[in-house]
Amino acid sequence: MPDQTQTLTASQAQDLAQSFHDMAAAIGQYRLAQVAVLTDTQQLQLQNLQLQCIQYSNSFISAGLFAAQANLTATLTSIKQATTQANQAIATITNVDKALQIATAAAVLGASIASMNPSAVGSGLEGLVKAIAGSATASGSTSSAGTPSTGTSNTGTS
């Protein structure tokens, strides 16, 4: 398909950008070396050619960078997945922590009931209610994570 436009690779774009840069540099050198000989008009004409070469070089730099960025698309997706995995693990740890707090509060309530002391029972109940309320808040903010019990069993595998 000779008429079809083909996308440049990053490497091809670099070669072309460098070639036009080198041409612009050569024109610049000539303008400087012949400064006493060239008229203002000739200098302007050569400057225009030099600017056009730089313009092409910049266009190929842009094309090369777009090609490089396109090549990274799949990699970006994979790293986003790894980040999600890490965030889910953080949420699990938060839930495990909340589950442990509830268990602690329940232990205190159990001891207070055993003491047959009404005020201690009231205090123990209060602690349990607070721990559960805190857990509900936390689980609301980390809905993607598993349940607290799932998290606890995860910790046991280490």
Place this chain on the structure above:
Amino acid sequence: MQRHRLFVREPFTRQLGARAIFLLTVLLAGCVDLDQVTALAKVADGAKASLPVIAADFKGSCDRQNLYVHLPPGPPPVPPPPKACVNGDDFEKLGNNLITEQNVLLDYFDALGKLASSSSAGFQKSVGTLSASFKDAGLSAAQQTMATSAGNLAAAISDMALQGYRKKKIADIVGKADKDVTILANGLADQVAPAAGTAVSATSYVSLLSNEGLLIDSYYAVPLAKDPNSLAAILVNRQWQDDVNQLNARMNAAQAYRKLMVSLAAAHWKLASDTKGGHFDIKTLGKDLGPDVVQIEEAVAALQKDLR
């Protein structure tokens, strides 16, 4: 007469404490210092403030190049000279894409750092109130001491279990993501600056700066060659030098950014190598990662210095 107390039973609470210390010692020996992962994430975060300046300069260089057009005396030429850079919008987009790509990498390191540093702090706080709670519940002094020790031990074990969970997860994530982290970090580095001393295989921000440098030289050198000894020439020479110094500072910042990205990839690779199979070795990890962390900190400092 010396009294031998062999086989004399220790009080229960003291036994409990000793067992807890022993257990901690055994479990923590040979474990990873998760602080290394946290430190790596913190250093990676240092790049966040630096890149937007470079990324914005993709278009900045393009715009500056258009200023280096020397016009002859008299009325403006018809047609006007061509612009050196006509795709400023493309370069702006490329710069924004670069920031997006970098943020994907930095978000990953950030999540890794948070995972390494998250702890069961809330539970340990609850355990701290156990003593007072059991006292309120009417337990005897001995029972209260026992309960407190049991609570502290439970806290230590829970924390270790969570630490183990974190290490296992980090090992898993780091191992799987290493190839992509290497590709992305090197890809970011390549977009900003090529590796020194090797054949350039792709265009970069430095390519743009090279074109800018060429235009700066022509812009100043040709008129100065016509009139090298005047007072105006001295002033123009100073201006030329200022422009070259600014360009060099941008080149240095680009190289520092490359160094930072390459070091991040290397540090991640070492982390992945040390965590293969879920086994951490703090000595190896600390030894391998330490120089990279220092190198990254230096690169970030150099980048910030050059971008001022």
